[in-house]
Amino acid sequence: MSIIFNHVYHSYDADTQLKTDALSDISFKIEDGEFVGLIGHTGSGKSTLVQHMNGLMKPTEGEVYFDGKDISDKDYPIKELRSNVGLVFQYPEHQLFEATVFEDVCFGPLNQGLEKKEAELRAFTALRQVGLEETTYYQSPFDLSGGQKRRAAIAGVLAMRPKVLVLDEPTAGLDPKGRDEILSLVKKLHDEEKITIVLVSHSMDDVANYVDRILVMNKSRLVYDGTPKEVFKHAEELEQMGLAIPQVTYAMHALKKAGFDVPTDVTTIDEAVDRIIKCIS
Amino acid sequence: MIRDITLGQYYQADSVIHRLDPRTKITGTFFFIVTLFLAKNVWGYVIAAAFLVMSIKLCKVPFKYMVRGMKAIVILMLMTVVFNLFMTKGEVIFSFWKLSISKEGLENAVKMAIRLTFLILGSSIMTLTTTPNSLTDGLEKLLGPLKKVKVPVHEIAMMMSIALRFIPILIEETDKIMKAQMARGADFDSGNLVKRAKALVPLLVPLIISAFRRAGDLAMAMEARCYRGDSGRTRMKPLKYEKRDYIAYIVIILTLVLCIVFGRNAWWMA
Known part of the structure; x- marks a missing residue:
């Protein structure tokens, strides 16, 4: 169940003067069960990249393989791919349309050709997984709060039982509490349901706290691919790209400068606490 | 995809046509359409075509880009051509089953196709070279006199x-x-x-x-x-005619006059 990008290029308006490259020579492989963070500045090609994962966009050059098969093949079952790779877009407003949250979540499974009963069962399971209160199930999706809408949107994709879940900026526009709730929900889905997760974000702290591996995009190219520790070593280069490193890593750098003997490759708060205690005791 | 619709979209470039006053472009387009419908023989169309080619050359919008916007109206055009082809009565030159094509029908179909193409290319030059804002500014100014009869221009x-x-x-x-x-x-x-x-x-x-x-x-x-x-509203950039606008007016009126003089005879006299 791996996703492989092999020298993928994608350009918009290829035949006009307005030609712009959104992806240039992207190669990587995502294995089953990984928790990957994708970071990059606005316009770096992140969104274009994730849309290649479920075949909403096709490479202009190069190939994308899902489970060993080229998704650009003429006879590739694209609907099946979209069931396997669930993509949740940034704005839940773009997908909620039914009269009730429950009906809306049923939309995906019904499109998969499931019986009504089976679809409803899946919708219930998905709504429970995302932790929405039962009183909201029969409310209009437009009456929900921002965080609840986001959950409803995630449930709408989860109900299709994807093997890979791609979330495009799931925390944008949420307050800190809503953000933590969504991220721990995603973490739970990864740990308990064994779903492969690709998390697109430009918050370094979000990414550092949850993911095992980070892909960094800059100006349509993939510049780094590694564990948070490896990637955040390149603090200066990341800053030049308009990105940052986690705040706690900055704090560790400052402590080191002030004469404390702490490592500077720390990326999460828990780890930082451990190291600081070790250093002063 | 859906983004390919170029009709009514602005294309950023630096050309004489882009710099013209929007009023000049609106009136010019209107005169060009009148010219098209006054043209009765080959010369009329040649004059209109010459004007069109000149505008396309001057406006620096890639021709390919313009044509892409025309795809949307291909069906409308085909329908017009087909109806003209089969529904015009006259000297039959070709027929099968219940359908027949007359000489006049063929003529009309060709004329309509050329007219429609020119019309759409002509008006797309206006929309491609004028931002929506200056277009409505121009329209507001042109329709200004209507305020006197209480039209909320x-x-x-x-x-x-x-x-x-x-x-x-x-x-x-x-x-x-x-x-x-x-x-x-x-x-x-x-x-x-x-x-x-x-x-x-x-x-x-x-x-x-x-x-x-x-x-x-x-x-x-x-x-x-x-x-x-509207009450008491002033503009940041008031519209003002420049020298190039007067030149453009002269050219477009010349085209219209030429077309009336040389193009008014019937088709077959060319």
């Missing part, structure tokens, strides 16, 4: 410019919503008519809701900046 122009302003935004939004629903397995292009119409619901509901939200936000933002219609 300013309000109409404002509504038009807002509507035009929102076209690209809504197109982009449609694209995003379509993708979000396709990711959930929605299928927009298969099945019979009823099924397709039903498939549009998940697209239209979010689109309309978002359009209403945007309209509300915009109204609020306008009120916050004390917008209250």
